Amino acid sequence: xxxxxxxxxxxxxxxxxxxxxxxxxxxxxxxxxxxxxxxxxxxxxxxxxxxxxxxxxxxxxxxxxxxxxxxxxxxxxxxxxxxxxxxxxxxxxxxxxxxxxxxxxxxxxxxxxxxxxxxxxxxxxxxxxxxxxxxxxxxxxxxxxxxxxxxxxxxxxxxxxxxxxxxxxxxxxxxxxxxxxxxxxxxxxxxxxxxxxxxxxxxxxxxxxxxxxxxxxxxxxxxxxxxxxxxxxxxxxxxxxxx
Numbered sequence: 001x002x003x004x005x006x007x008x009x010x011x012x013x014x015x016x017x018x019x020x021x022x023x024x025x026x027x028x029x030x031x032x033x034x035x036x037x038x039x040x041x042x043x044x045x046x047x048x049x050x051x052x053x054x055x056x057x058x059x060x061x062x063x064x065x066x067x068x069x070x071x072x073x074x075x076x077x078x079x080x081x082x083x084x085x086x087x088x089x090x091x092x093x094x095x096x097x098x099x100x101x102x103x104x105x106x107x108x109x110x111x112x113x114x115x116x117x118x119x120x121x122x123x124x125x126x127x128x129x130x131x132x133x134x135x136x137x138x139x140x141x142x143x144x145x146x147x148x149x150x151x152x153x154x155x156x157x158x159x160x161x162x163x164x165x166x167x168x169x170x171x172x173x174x175x176x177x178x179x180x181x182x183x184x185x186x187x188x189x190x191x192x193x194x195x196x197x198x199x200x201x202x203x204x205x206x207x208x209x210x211x212x213x214x215x216x217x218x219x220x221x222x223x224x225x226x227x228x229x230x231x232x233x234x235x236x237x238x239x240x241x242x243x
Contacts, residue, residue: 003152003188005039010106014065017143017199018218022189023150024196030116031055032139041200047138053125060113060141065198066172067106071099075159092169094162101156102188108145109173111198116140123205123215134207137218141201148198149175152188159184 004021011019020026021040031053034043047053075095096105116122119140126132151160162169164179174181174192181192203217 002039006102006104006152007106007150007189008039010067010104011065011199014067014106015063015111015143015199017141017201020143020197020200023198024145024148024191024194026197028139028142028197028200030057030114030139030142033136035135035137041137041202044136047122047126051126051129051131053122053129055122056117058115058117060115063111063113063143065106065108065111065145067104068096069098069100069103069105072096072103072105073099090166091163092166094169094172094174096160096162098153098158098160099156101154101158103153103158105149105151105160105174107150107172107174108148108198109175110146112144112146114142114144115201119203120215123203123213127205127213132205134205134213137202137204139200140203140217141199142197143199143201144196145198146195147173147175147177148191148194148196149181150189150191150198151181153185154188155185157185158187 004019007021007023008019011017018041020028028043029046031047032043033045033047033050034041036042048055073096075097116138122138126138161182162174162179163182165176168174168176168179173179175194177193179193181190183190201217203215205213206216207213
């Protein structure tokens, strides 16, 4: 399994949405549409710019993620007595060692959620354009991670050494500003101390067997690149083609 799919499994399991790849450093927004390519959601454009379809923005409940792969253990933690980076600024350190290769550390204490509130109305407008492709998926939720740290290892025995602000280290907020990371081996992915998009909620407009269309969101057990299963977004009447 490739790195994007490994990361996607973690995000699906903990946040019930799809991973934004690459995490944090991408530029996904509400209303983006696209397809899955090589296991990754690939943006083709935005419905507002390309189809002049606007939407009502809202906010969802905040979330967080604190994931360490099996075999990851904290082997050392605490303040470095007498070590200061400035007047009154006490440093601390923590080391996490991964017994297994291809492991992940994914942490963000706060994840904010932006949403499209009127998905059904947006879907009707997209159908009315006469240009909408049913294979396209639309971003209706954007999960933005704050103070994120995302690390993937390659080899077994990889050690991550975090040093910096004692308060952040003590609370295991390893993506906080002022916390640095060092390692003894090459990493597959290393993102530390940044804010950005970590997950995407997607929907599509699917044709019914007996005519008409309905809005569906991708189920949280759908693997990247697959076309099934889907779950219906609401219990309302199917969207008709002539709307």
